Amino acid sequence: MKATRIVSESGGLPARHIDAFLDRLRAAHYSEVTLRKKRRVLCAFSRWMKNRNIDLVDLDESAMARFMKRLTDAPADRVHCERAALRSFLAYLRAEAIVRSPTLGGQSAIAQIYSRYLAYLRQDRGLAENSVLVYGPFIRDFLSSHDAGDGSVLANAFDAVTIRDHLLAHSKGRSAEYTRLMTVALRSFCHFLFLRGDTARDLYESVPPVRKWRQSTVPTFLTPEQEEALIATTDRSTPRGLRDYAVLLLLARLGLRAGEVVALELGDVRWRTGELVVHGKGQMVEHVPLPSEVGEAIAMYLRDGRGVSASRRVFLRICAPRVGLAGPAAIGHIVRLAFTRAGFRPACRGAAHLFRHGLATTMIRHGASIAEIAEVLRHRSQDSTAVYAKVAFEDLRGVARSWPTAGGAI
Template identity: 30%
Template sequence: MRRDLELWRTRFLHALRYERGLAPRTVRAYGTDVADFLAFLRAVGGDPGGESPSPSGEGEAPSGTSIGFPGEPRETRTLARRYVRQMLERGRSRTTVARRLVSLRAFFAYLVDQGVVESNPFLGIKPPKPGKRLPKVLAPSEVRRMLEAPDPRSPVGLRDRALLETLYSSGARVGEVVGLRVGDLDLREGKARVLGKGGKERLVPLGRYAVEALDLYLVAGRPRLLGDREDLGYVFLSVRGRPLGDRDVRRIVERTALGVLGAEPVTPHTFRHTFATHLLDGGADLRTVQELLGHASIGTTQVYTHVSQARLRETYRRTHPRA
């Protein structure tokens, strides 16, 4: 019986989704990272065929799918370091390498818990230090141009304006916005309930412009998009009456930005960065921004203080006579 890491990968992803409650998109990211490492093992011949129970406990895994891993801790660590070195040599970004290390540490911690391997080869490997790349932030005038771009005379235009207003007004992640249901909205109080990472609920604000756009869309736009189809309750619908997905929202944002800002790259997450930075620019404290963004650690939120300071320095250099 081989140590079949492909099958253990499947069980690991199942545990992430149904035991830890991670979002499907997060689980897919873990799966992609682990699959890349398993492809590396195939390429280097990391298949010694060591004895170990199969995940199902029913004997040999199907021929041709088994990927083993050396049993000696020194060998496993050597392969792990070789994999990291190969990623860097092939031009993978430091952020990608760091994320894959997190995924693989979690995967092998799971394997240790299950008795498949003796130790975690990725524990002692430190991720490369990421470069100081600050998040892209839109200027208030750019935000206004994007929010005013959709045509309010069509149901799609009403939807797009409500969608963009919601992204900017709430600072919510794109996955949280596409998961919104009509019952999650409280337009009277100007807030919405979203389901964030790890299945955690939180309330996000909806400013008066977002409330107006949502109200108009729900009355005059959404019913026309839904037609006579079954109503699943999701707020944002496609022209076929189906709930929008993450990629749909990305295309809407990119298309709108291309129309009003030219080639400037803008994503749904740009609105989240912009939301946080504009709050700090306006005097909001870091703890408040952390709560609104749903960050578990304030350290994650602190990057926006650097963005704010960078914007201040740029304004100073541009406007001060002797800067």
């Protein structure tokens, strides 16, 4: 049953916009309790705007930030709830062209460079969103540390010595992996500056790379018995259980990466040909066979657990809004919940990737070659697959030399 509508203008925000926004959320399966909470926040914000003579056309993040200052001593959950309501409402107004979206012309010089660099990573380099989220903050920190004070960049910021000094200063006390990622980002940024014409020559080579030595440890993996125990913990009588069961099978049977599971769309499941279209790293698109067990799990979820949604993603959030999963971390959360139910405690990060390691380990122990494993895991280089040779313990014992005995005899 729909909540009672506001029939009069709600202060600084016209009631029709609030009602239309809440109707949009209602269509996305938000509960009426949540909608009433959001309505109260928006009505309070509307009264606040009216008292300060803030018109709808002037609504932006700064106005919301001033409104939120009244919650200095409020509980964290209330602050989070109100901030989320205001942000989603502003995004709705901008999407409907009711409020102007920020343009490059209104941004500072640093903000413009940063926005264009992110666009370069996505469009020109074809980086996955996860990679953009890794490299972007390094460049944002670099630009912020060379702010002239008015939003512009210092004159000597794009200089080889300045960039190297920044690298040295920000790598102190940091791990080798953090420093390596920072150098990769800075080298990429230098190439971007050269392509834009901001530097006379490409300073890419002026940033020394950090060598990453291949680890000598044996990769952590799940045994087939552990995988089956984890899959068996799902309650397939519930929508969540149907979804999680299909996700775990994709990880275990096909060795998909977490991000690849998240990116699956309805059109990627080719039922007639029995294959799955996988959108992998570096915008690679590959077709993999769809085992009947996995196909049946996906079909059951689509029929009985997914529900109605405008999203084309295969796997959706359980709670509103009913849209695709936010990212690979959501898959990791599903796996960690399965670990908890099964009583497992993995001693490493990247829980979802343990299934991928387990598939490779099982294959090599059944006599598969490195080339065959690389093909199944869709590695572009067999060097990435060679690490799994370390788990063939029996084969390694056959080539190991015997330990010398006393007196030098072998």
